[in-house]
Amino acid sequence: MYTQALDAQPGAAGADDAEQQARLARFQERIDRDEKIEPTDWMPEQYRHMLIRQIAQHAHSEIVGMLPEGNWITRAPSLRRKVVLIAKVQDEGGHGLYLYSAAETLGVTRAALIEQLLAGQARYSSIFNYPTLTWADIGAIGWLVDGAAIMNQIPLCRCSYGPYARAMVRICKEESFHQRQGYELMLTLARGSAAQRAMAQDAFARWWRPALMMFGPSDAHSVHTAQSMRWKIKRFSNDELRQKFIDATVPQAHFLGLSIPDPELRWDAASQHFQTGPIDWGEFEAVLRGDGPCNRERLAARREAHEAGAWVRAAAVAYAEKHPEHAPAASVG
Ligand code: FAQ
Numbered sequence: 001m002y003t004q005a006l007d008a009q010p011g012a013a014g015a016d017d018a019e020q021q022a023r024l025a026r027f028q029e030r031i032d033r034d035e036k037i038e039p040t041d042w043m044p045e046q047y048r049h050m051l052i053r054q055i056a057q058h059a060h061s062e063i064v065g066m067l068p069e070g071n072w073i074t075r076a077p078s079l080r081r082k083v084v085l086i087a088k089v090q091d092e093g094g095h096g097l098y099l100y101s102a103a104e105t106l107g108v109t110r111a112a113l114i115e116q117l118l119a120g121q122a123r124y125s126s127i128f129n130y131p132t133l134t135w136a137d138i139g140a141i142g143w144l145v146d147g148a149a150i151m152n153q154i155p156l157c158r159c160s161y162g163p164y165a166r167a168m169v170r171i172c173k174e175e176s177f178h179q180r181q182g183y184e185l186m187l188t189l190a191r192g193s194a195a196q197r198a199m200a201q202d203a204f205a206r207w208w209r210p211a212l213m214m215f216g217p218s219d220a221h222s223v224h225t226a227q228s229m230r231w232k233i234k235r236f237s238n239d240e241l242r243q244k245f246i247d248a249t250v251p252q253a254h255f256l257g258l259s260i261p262d263p264e265l266r267w268d269a270a271s272q273h274f275q276t277g278p279i280d281w282g283e284f285e286a287v288l289r290g291d292g293p294c295n296r297e298r299l300a301a302r303r304e305a306h307e308a309g310a311w312v313r314a315a316a317v318a319y320a321e322k323h324p325e326h327a328p329a330a331s332v333g
Contacts, residue, residue: 036162039105056113059099060124066092068132091174098167105163127214129292136203142182144211150175151245155235190256205261213284215242250274
């Protein structure tokens with residue numbers, strides 16, 4: 001396993017200071033040359049922790065993110081919409097699995113990460129603590145939440161850590177399909193009856209600001225951005241990505257004929273960007289503290305699913321013990 005190589009690497013404590021500095025400098029040179037860092041390569045402990053933190057949060061977000069949309073699978077208005085929604089929710093589950101696997105290459109186990117999530121000790125994206133009240137919310141999530149996810153995640157395909165970057169390539173392709181299905185759903189509603197247009201407008205009004213918050217705190221308050229960008233984990237700051245998303249999304253809203261739920265939104269000719277009114281960071285912090293509209297409900301649903309799935313895990317272990325010849329190659333040894 002990759003983790004054995006990590007265990008064997010010399011720790012900072014035992015290394016002579018000058019040697020450690022030289023090693024850190026060589027590591028940074030590799031990053032600056034845009035070389036990929038692979039699991040068996042030497043890496044600073046802080047780099048490894050930074051990646052585990054971000055990849056785990058990302059994986060948890062995908063898994064918890066299945067819940068708001070899963071809520072509408074039984075109520076999708078047509079067979080076609082139901083099939084598409086089931087496929088999308090399954091994709092999110094798959095993304096979680098690729099990401100937990102990427103995190104495992106850094107020396108943590110998926111079981112430990114899931115335990116942290118269920119214990120309420122892990123972060124996942126703020127956006128999934130909002131409710132899906134109407135069918136139009138499914139369109140708004142695809143258009144705005146997947147749209148924001150793509151804006152944030154395309155640069156992660158060039159992240160310096162190989163396994164994360166490679167996982168993101170496929171994830172981004174699937175997220176693009178998700179975004180399009182959401183936009184197509186909104187377009188159908190926007191071109192539908194007055195009641196459908198009102199439903200689309202209402203969903204847009206509720207999801208717009210939480211979608212802007214997905215990009216994280218403003219650059220002035222972001223704890224990790226500077227180091228993360230030096231290590232080319234993040235390629236753009238939170239505010240840069242938020243602005244790209246706003247500039248891409250406002251014309252899409254205009255095309256749909258929806259009004260932007262922000263009276264202060266305006267085109268700024270000098271900067272050539274749309275400017276929004278202030279973001280309610282108090283609300284963002286409340287959601288991160290666990291006091292968002294659905295935080296408790298989401299964790300309760302994950303715990304229930306985990307307990308209900310105990311027999312599946314037990315059966316898988318029993319099967320693996322009976323049939324070691326079927327074990328995946330990566331887990332042997
Ligand atoms: N929610 O210093 P920064 C998706 C935390 S996937 C909750 O700026 P960083 C697909 C942050 O962790 C969506 N917490 O941190 C989908 C840190 O806390 P810590 C998830 C947040 O890491 C669609 C603290 O605030 N995407 O949508 C949030 O440099 C539809 C300080 O922040 C990813 O995870 C937040 N919004 O930048 C699925 C992408 N923002 O750890 C289903 C990868 C910040 O010190 C349906 N992640 N925090 O306790 C990233 O790009 C980064 O981690 C950021 C945050 C940009 C999220």
